[in-house]
Every structure is written in C-alpha cells, then in structure tokens.
Amino acid sequence: MKIRELRTKRTKLGADARAIMKAAEDEGRSMTAEEESQFDKLMDKRDGVDATIVRAERLEDEERQEDVEDAQPGDRGSAAAMGALRAYLLGGRSVLTDAQARALNAGHDPEGGFLVAPQQFVKDLLKGVDDMVALRGLATVHQLTQAESLGVPTLDNDLSDADWTSELSTGSQDDGLRFGKRELRPHPLAKRVKISRKLLRAAVMNPETLVRQRMEYKFGVTGEKAYMVGDGNQKPLGLFTPSSDGIPTTRDVDVSTSGSGFVNAAGGSSADDLITAKYTLKSAYHAKAQWLFHRMMIASVRKLKDGDGNYIWKAGLTSDQGDRILDLPFITSEFAPSTFGDGDYVGLLGDFSYYWIAEALSFEVQRLNELYAETNQVGFIGRQEADGMPVLAEAFVRLQSNDVVA
Numbered sequence: 537m538k539i540r541e542l543r544t545k546r547t548k549l550g551a552d553a554r555a556i557m558k559a560a561e562d563e564g565r566s567m568t569a570e571e572e573s574q575f576d577k578l579m580d581k582r583d584g585v586d587a588t589i590v591r592a593e594r595l596e597d598e599e600r601q602e603d604v605e606d607a608q609p610g611d612r613g614s615a616a617a618m619g620a621l622r623a624y625l626l627g628g629r630s631v632l633t634d635a636q637a638r639a640l641n642a643g644h645d646p647e648g649g650f651l652v653a654p655q656q657f658v659k660d661l662l663k664g665v666d667d668m669v670a671l672r673g674l675a676t677v678h679q680l681t682q683a684e685s686l687g688v689p690t691l692d693n694d695l696s697d698a699d700w701t702s703e704l705s706t707g708s709q710d711d712g713l714r715f716g717k718r719e720l721r722p723h724p725l726a727k728r729v730k731i732s733r734k735l736l737r738a739a740v741m742n743p744e745t746l747v748r749q750r751m752e753y754k755f756g757v758t759g760e761k762a763y764m765v766g767d768g769n770q771k772p773l774g775l776f777t778p779s780s781d782g783i784p785t786t787r788d789v790d791v792s793t794s795g796s797g798f799v800n801a802a803g804g805s806s807a808d809d810l811i812t813a814k815y816t817l818k819s820a821y822h823a824k825a826q827w828l829f830h831r832m833m834i835a836s837v838r839k840l841k842d843g844d845g846n847y848i849w850k851a852g853l854t855s856d857q858g859d860r861i862l863d864l865p866f867i868t869s870e871f872a873p874s875t876f877g878d879g880d881y882v883g884l885l886g887d888f889s890y891y892w893i894a895e896a897l898s899f900e901v902q903r904l905n906e907l908y909a910e911t912n913q914v915g916f917i918g919r920q921e922a923d924g925m926p927v928l929a930e931a932f933v934r935l936q937s938n939d940v941v942a
Contacts, residue, residue: 729750848862901917
C-alpha cells in the first residue's frame with residue numbers, strides 16, 4: 537500500500553474514533569463501555585498504521601540514498617572506504633588489501649580488531665536511529681570530531697531588574713551575575729549483533745546495510761532508555777531523573793491518578809492538572825513544546841475531559857497533522873514511565889531542543905570470526921561514544937502521580 541493511501545487510512549480511523557467521542561460529547565455524557573471498546577480498537581488500528589507509515593518512509597528514504605556518495609575520493613566517506621568496509625564485513629581483516637586497511641584505519645591499529653567505519657556508514661546509522669527514536673530527532677545533537685567534551689554554559693545567578701534612572705546615570709552596580717558550566721562528555725557504548733554467514737553471502741542488500749540496520753536498533757533503544765531514565769553516571773542524564781544538573785524536582789507538577797490511570801473523578805481531575813502543567817511552562821516554549829508519554833499513558837489520556845466536559849485529546853484530521861493533547865502535539869517512548877504508583881513520574885511536557893546530545897563521530901566495528909562458528913554466525917561489535925542531558929530546566933515540566941483515589 538502506498539504511503540499516501542496509508543495516510544488516508546490513518547485519517548479515516550482517527551475521524552471514526554473522534555465521531556464516537558463526539559457523539560458522547562454532544563449528549564453530555566461519557567462514552568459507554570461498548571463505545572470505549574470500539575474507540576480503543578480504532579485507535580489501536582490507527583497506531584498500527586502509524587508504525588507502518590514510519591517503516592515505509594524509512595525504506596523509501598534508504599532506496600533514494602542507496603548509491604549516493606557525497607564525499608570526495610580518498611576520505612572516510614568515499615566509495616573506496618565503503619568498499620573496504622564491505623570486504624571487511626564479508627571476510628574479515630585477512631581479506632583486506634593494504635590500501636583498504638588504510639581507508640578504514642584513520643589512526644587506529646586494524647590488527648587490534650577494530651576498524652573505524654566510513655563517515656557514510658555512520659551518517660546512515662545515525663539517520664536510522666533518528667527515525668527510530670523520536671526524542672533524538674527533536675533534541676539538539678552535537679557531533680564532536682576532536683573535542684573530548686562539550687561545555688554547556690548555565691546561568692546560576694541572574695542580575696536584578698534594571699533601574700529607572702536619569703539620562704546621565706547608569707543605575708546601581710550589580711555583582712550578582714554568576715555563570716556555571718555543565719559538561720557533556722561522550723561515554724563509551726558497545727553493542728553486539730549476530731548475523732548468519734549464509735545471510736551475509738546471499739542477502740539482496742549490501743552487508744554494510746544489513747549490519748547497520750541491526751545496530752540501528754541496538755544503539756537506538758539503548759540511547760532512548762538513557763535519555764529517559766539515565767542516571768548521568770558514565771551515561772546520559774535522563775529527563776525523568778530528578779537532578780540539579782538537569783531537571784530538578786521544582787519542575788514537577790502533581791497529576792491526579794487512581795493507581796490504575798488518570799481520573800475524571802470528583803477527588804481530582806487529571807485533565808485540570810494537565811492544563812496546569814501546560815501553563816506552568818512559559819508560553820515562549822509552547823511553539824516547540826510536546827508532551828512525552830508511554831503509549832499506555834496515552835490510552836488513558838485519550839479519555840480525559842476538561843471542566844466543560846470536552847475531551848482534551850483531539851485527533852489529527854488531516855494527513856499532515858498529528859493528534860494533540862490540549863492543542864499541543866505529543867510523542868511516545870517505550871522507556872517513558874508506565875506505572876501510576878503514588879509519586880511515580882507519568883509524563884513530561886517540554887521543548888526537547890533543550891535536551892542536548894553529544895556524540896563522537898568515530899564509530900568502530902569489530903568482526904568476531906570464530907566465536908559463533910558452531911551456529912554458523914558472525915558477530916559484530918559496534919563501539920560509539922555519546923552523552924546527553926537537559927540543559928535548561930525551565931523548558932520542561934515533569935508530571936508526577938498523586939494518587940487521589942483510595
């Protein structure tokens with residue numbers, strides 16, 4: 537099915553779900569159990585179509601880029617370097633000529649087992665991770681070629697307000713301005729993939745594409761988990777980890793829950809709390825702000841009503857417009873919190889361009905020739921260095937569960 541047809545199908549499913557919700561709205565009541573069941577089925581189908589669209593767009597993109605070489609011959613992005621990588625993945629170090637080994641060496645000893653992947657390979661791998669990991673595509677990514685770390689200037693103490701004064705006066709002296717500096721330092725990350733020897737030899741796609749796609753997933757989900765809940769110790773500092781270096785607890789807003797979901801109960805309204813959260817975030821950040829939830833949380837948010845009895849979730853009714861919560865878009869992550877225990881974090885609202893990621897561009901690949909010989913497989917280890925953290929606390933509001941129903 538073409539991508540345009542998939543988008544049309546997605547739009548229709550959203551409209552059908554919205555019609556069920558609107559029928560209940562117009563009659564001034566909540567959806568019945570049967571209506572909720574129909575609504576959930578439609579939204580599950582719509583989520584499935586969303587995932588299919590993402591996969592189809594990635595495949596289309598790869599087909600367009602397959603034979604494109606941007607770099608000049610002789611550097612790590614050249615066709616010669618990609619050819620050398622292909623030979624290495626298929627046959628190991630022993631099949632490389634001296635010229636091929638030099639194309640992949642880039643200052644590392646190939647006899648040690650690791651070779652630096654060509655820039656085109658790294659570029660395609662990171663693009664694949666972008667497609668797979670929603671947060672990384674919204675974050676500010678700094679790719680470091682030489683610096684070992686990236687300093688993030690922070691305003692620890694601000695000046696007091698300006699003074700109204702006369703034409704010739706300059707106002708009172710203020711010595712309160714203080715700058716600090718947090719540091720992003722890429723930390724090593726290694727992942728291993730296994731591929732059958734037969735598949736390497738017989739696959740229609742190039743072996744470097746096969747290895748890259750396996751590693752996209754491995755590095756993508758590992759990075760995503762750290763961006764959500766990493767403790768900052770030799771790894772990224774996550775959005776849901778309270779820290780004075782990232783998002784402190786002063787940016788938390790209580791959201792009413794029942795222990796099993798968001799609530800419209802008299803004891804507290806989650807919809808009202810989400811409205812409070814939206815306006816706790818300064819309006820300057822609203823233009824780029826998005827909600828972040830686990831998919832199970834979205835299932836509960838979709839049924840919330842505001843004080844006037846209107847559902848706060850709105851389906852995107854055109855192919856280029858996504859669903860919205862209180863008129864702001866949202867993204868989901870499998871590694872965002874998914875429980876409603878008292879005090880648990882249940883979501884976040886923010887401008888994710890203020891989550892910074894620092895990556896070292898060198899990406900190393902090692903071929904394990906004999907380790908999986910008994911199963912007729914070849915192992916590959918990829919090594920990357922990366923770090924990440926929120927760099928401006930006021931650009932985020934974190935939602936914390938407040939169990940109001942006994």
